[in-house]
Amino acid sequence: MAIAAELFFLDPASAATLQHQLRQQIVEAILDRRFLTGERLPSSRELARHLGISRLTVATAYADLMAQGFLSSRDRSGYFIAEGVQSRPAAPPTNDAEQRADWSRLIGQRFSTSRGRFRNPEWRSYRYPFIYGQADPALFDLAAWRQCSRQALGQSDFNLLTADFYEADDPELVLYITRHLLPRRGIHARPEEVLLTLGAQNALWLSAQVLLNQRRTAVIENPCYPGLRQIVEQTRCHVRPLDVDAEGLPPDQIPQGTDVVFTTASHQCPTNTTMSLARRRDLLERAQHEGFAIVEDDYEFEMSFTNAPSPALKSLDRAESVIYVGSFSKSLFPGLRLGYLVGPTEFLAEARALRALVLRHPPGHLQRTVAYFLSLGHADRQMEHMRRVYAERRAVMEEAIARHRLEIAGAGSGAGGSSFWMRTPPGIDTTRLAQDLLAQDVVIEPGPDFFFDPEPQPQHYRLAYSSIPSERIAEGIARISGAIERAKT
Incomplete structure (x- = not known):
């Protein structure tokens, strides 16, 4: 790999010679492992032109470093980082209060203190x-995914690949969701009632940010998805956990004054219980009469082996109280980070504006690849x-x-x-x-x-x-x- 000349610079205010500055920069980069063994340095002509100095200055610095064992040369190929140079250990953080900013004071909100799941990256x-x-590579059709990805790189999709669509989403993917995915859950929605997100986690975050504040109350299931609990707690709202039983969340225990109820009704996380149809109707009736919203995370409805999946809460909703969260993490793969929200246009207008402020929209090439993967039948x-x-x-x-x-x-x-x-x-x-x-x-x-x-x-x-x-x-x-x-x- 070649090292770019643009990585070098000289300090005109330094008292050190140009040659000394150049040697020091190269040595520091080697010891810090920013330049690795076998990588080729810019030619003396190229580096001299970039830095605006004499080519002889660069050639002399290279020759000195080769004599010191930091560089090696190859006939007609140039100078390379030599083998056997030991990197230095990372320096401990400075304790000098006069040199280092006080980040314990500068940080306004803390997110790293939230309890996280036991995770082993290995x-x-x-x-x-x-x-x-997590995905099992033996179960994923990688060849079909490659085909769809290449198709999405075609000239006809160039604008979707390269343009900033601001608040918009890929119309082909949204149309497939409304015509083919949501009807499988009994949900009928217009394209303007669908918003693509960076996975279910992002969809839950958008929902919490739009619906909650310090004066509002949220009900969550206990136990529940840890990521949801952390998202809700960060809004600083009043959190009311309700213990689930063999039928899921009990609607009759929802306290007065609740503003939002988060539920995994069809496949409770993590107990796997399914909320009974009677409880679903009771929950929707309470939402209509008491005026709270329901956020339904339907994260694993595809994994029903023996019985047909129970109807989504959203499919039974006649008062437009339910915001539906869907995801491609289980049906495709979790690293895709693509999901969607379905809800009333008033809610989606705010969620769409917030998404645009934070990340604009999910990558266009990714959206179109998924659209092809779905529409060509690979996902099914x-x-x-x-x-x-x-x-x-x-x-x-x-x-x-x-x-x-x-x-x-x-x-x-x-x-x-x-x-x-x-x-x-x-x-x-x-x-x-x-x-x-x-x-x-x-x-x-x-x-x-x-x-x-x-x-x-x-x-x-x-x-x-x-x-x-x-x-x-x-x-x-x-x-x-x-x-x-x-x-x-």
């Missing part, structure tokens, strides 16, 4: 990764394949769980989805269990971060099977069972 290196929401074929594989994995996991007498705390057989919500015997801290299992080559998700108040609930954990092949599930469950037995003693 989960792929473990043999038994029971991690939720992939989803059908995923359902078959996930159903097989679920059956293998259920059998292994039963054989090792592990306890399922959430919905069991027939619930679909891609995970199990589990519970250990009393007295076992699942955060510590998860740490211990890493030594057994097993990755699980401990449960405390899913709860609004984690202290009374240390014994839940989640096991997902989207990223682990069927033939490894039984051994992984056996290792979890063994770790739990050891933790009892």
Whole structure:
């Protein structure tokens, strides 16, 4: 790789010679690993022209550095960063208050203190990764995706690829969502009632920012998706968690004065329970009479193996109280970061304006690639394949769980989805269990971060099977069972 001449500069106010400045810049870059072994430096002519100095000055600096072992030369090829030069360790942060800005004072809001899920970025290196929401490369049609991506790079789509559409979205993708995806959930919406987002997380954030403030009250499920809890808490609104049961969120416990209810009605996160039809109607009736909005996160409706998915809340809504959140993370892949909001035009006008302020719109090439992938039938074929594989994995996991007498705390057989919500015997801290299992080559998700108040609930954990092949599930469950037995003693 060639090092660009534009990376070099000289300080006209420096007392050091031009040659010394150039040598120092190159040495500093090598020691800091900004210039790597084998990379080629600009020619003396090119660098001299860029810096406006004599070519002899550059050639002399190069020759000195070669004599010191920092550079090597090749006949008719130029100068290169030499092998064997050791980089220096990172310098510790300075404690000199006079030199460093006081960032503890300058930071106006803090987001890093929010509780986050137990995440292991190296989960792929473990043999038994029971991690939720990650893609299995064996299940994705990469060749079809490449084809659609190349098609989206064609001349006919050049404007969509290169232009800034401000607040607009790809009309082809929006049309497919309104004509083909939403009707599968019983939802009928016009294109102007759909807004594309950078995934469901971004859709939930936009919803919370538009609907909540310090004077308003939000109801969330307990346990719930940790990302949602953190989003709602950052609005500084009043948060009221409601414990879910075997039928999901109980509408009769929603307190007076509630402004927004967030729910995963069709597939509660993380327990996998489904809100009953009676409760759905009750929730919608309360929303209409009491004047609160409902944000429905329908994140995994495609993963219904044995029964048809229950109707979305949005499909039953006659008062336009429901804002619907959809995502392509489960049907395509999570790294796509593409989702959508469906709601009343008054709400979407504000969400669209906020999105434009923060990120304009999702990349046009990405939107058009997804539009082709959907319209050409690739997504439907992939989803059908995923359902078959996930159903097989679920059956293998259920059998292994039963054989090792592990306890399922959430919905069991027939619930679909891609995970199990589990519970250990009393007295076992699942955060510590998860740490211990890493030594057994097993990755699980401990449960405390899913709860609004984690202290009374240390014994839940989640096991997902989207990223682990069927033939490894039984051994992984056996290792979890063994770790739990050891933790009892």
